[in-house]
Amino acid sequence: MINLNHAVQFQHNLWQEALAKAHCIVDATVGNGHDFLYLANHCAPHASLFGFDIQLAAIKATQERMKECSRRDISWQLSLGDHADFLGPDTPLDYPIDLAVFNLGYLPSGDHSLMTKADTTIRALQGALSHLTPQGMITVVAYPGTPEGAAEEAAVLEYITGLPQRDYDVSTWRPLNQRNQPPTLYILRGR
Ligand code: SAM
Numbered sequence: 001m002i003n004l005n006h007a008v009q010f011q012h013n014l015w016q017e018a019l020a021k022a023h024c025i026v027d028a029t030v031g032n033g034h035d036f037l038y039l040a041n042h043c044a045p046h047a048s049l050f051g052f053d054i055q056l057a058a059i060k061a062t063q064e065r066m067k068e069c070s071r072r073d074i075s076w077q078l079s080l081g082d083h084a085d086f087l088g089p090d091t092p093l094d095y096p097i098d099l100a101v102f103n104l105g106y107l108p109s110g111d112h113s114l115m116t117k118a119d120t121t122i123r124a125l126q127g128a129l130s131h132l133t134p135q136g137m138i139t140v141v142a143y144p145g146t147p148e149g150a151a152e153e154a155a156v157l158e159y160i161t162g163l164p165q166r167d168y169d170v171s172t173w174r175p176l177n178q179r180n181q182p183p184t185l186y187i188l189r190g191r
Contacts, residue, residue: 005175007141007185008103012038014187015099018137019043022098027051028083028124029103029116033062039101040069040076049076050093052083057110084120087127098136100128104152105143115148118155125159129168129188138188145181153184160186167191 003009019025019042027036030051040049053059059078066076079086083102086092102124106115121140128138140160142153160170169191174184 005178005182007174007183008035010173011101011139011141011185011187012042014137014139015039015042015101018099019047022047024093024095024097024099024133025049026087026093026097026100026128027103028087028100028128029053029058030062030078031058031103031107032109033058033065035101035103036062036076036078037065037069039099040066040071040074043074045073047074048094049074050086051076051078052081052086053078053107054080054082055107055110055114056080058107061107061109082120082124084123084127087124087131089127091127091131093131096133096136097128097131098133100132100136100138102138102140104141104156105149116152117148118152121152121156122159125156125188129163132190135190137190140186140188141183142186143181143183145183150181156186160188163188 030036030053104116106112143149144153169189175182
């Protein structure tokens, strides 16, 4: 059954189509590696996965989590640093991006001050868009539950709302009847 109460789960339905044929997949915020492992377990054979995070603890946690992945037909690499730099003009990616995923916010078990920030998130989104294949997809999960998270979400929303309709389908999904402010999913796809 499709999960209709959490953006992180709901986005899996959208990834499915992209993952079936993606050569190059980017996880812009690997954190504890849950998304990265999911992507690794569900991507097509011979796909390449790239994961970024500014915290060594996140890179290590993801490396550890990838021990649960038995795929030998994919390649993956994790890099420590700012996704805005990795997705800029000097990107280490070998191919254009078919799927990029951004799970914003902070590492739940880590330093909450090291959260994603509007300016670098938008620069990274611009970089990902500039490397996106035709009909490639970007998903962004934003967390409006803190003032910083709400400000970042507002900035992301403003940026993606301004993307030209002739080039991208831009949409959103979020639960409507939850007590706390649930994360919101934004979806960008080339057309
Ligand atoms: N996708 C992760 C998972 O499945 O466990 C969760 C990601 S967590 C909500 C957000 C992550 O973004 C944190 O690990 C944080 O260190 C990272 N982060 C914050 N700013 C960043 C930046 N500028 N570049 C790359 N990663 C960043």
